[in-house]
Amino acid sequence: MTDKPYEDIPGTFVFDADRGREGYHLNQFCISMRLQKNRDAFNADEEAYLDQYPMTPDQREAVLKRDWNRMLELGGNIYYTSKLAANDGINFQELAGIMTGMGREAYRDMMLHGGRPIEGNRYKKEWGED
Structure with a gap:
């Protein structure tokens, strides 16, 4: 790629x-x-x-x-x-919880409250990853 x-x-x-x-x-x-x-x-x-x-x-x-x-x-x-x-x-919601490592309920709660905050999540370099 x-x-x-x-x-x-x-x-x-x-x-x-x-x-x-x-x-x-x-x-x-x-x-x-x-x-x-x-x-x-x-x-x-x-x-x-x-x-x-x-x-x-x-x-x-x-x-x-x-x-x-x-x-x-x-x-x-x-x-x-x-x-x-x-x-x-x-189901899809459970799958998203598994894939994020949050679990179904925490993932659901996050999404109901506007999703993951954009701050600190725009670029890998913000996480110290390459």
Whole structure:
């Protein structure tokens, strides 16, 4: 991926054309979870079902470990990866709580009160990260 100005947003993986190409097979797998027959096959044998999708080893590992943030970093689209979460009984609000490390209730409370403050959250350099 090339350097882009929005790569400096802390905790954010912007889904752009490059990330979409990188995550194509991961996203194809995730969107397959919208059909019950596919969920049944995946739940019966995750490894075998994933063999249908030529993901990178890192993508495959992220799926198997349910490493939601890593899936996004590796090209996953949040709306597609949420199909896998739904298969696991995790709704979108719970998923956001998991991904932020806040938990569902704290995440919900934050959002009801205007979301994360912008101060200190604009750039990674504000967090001391590169």
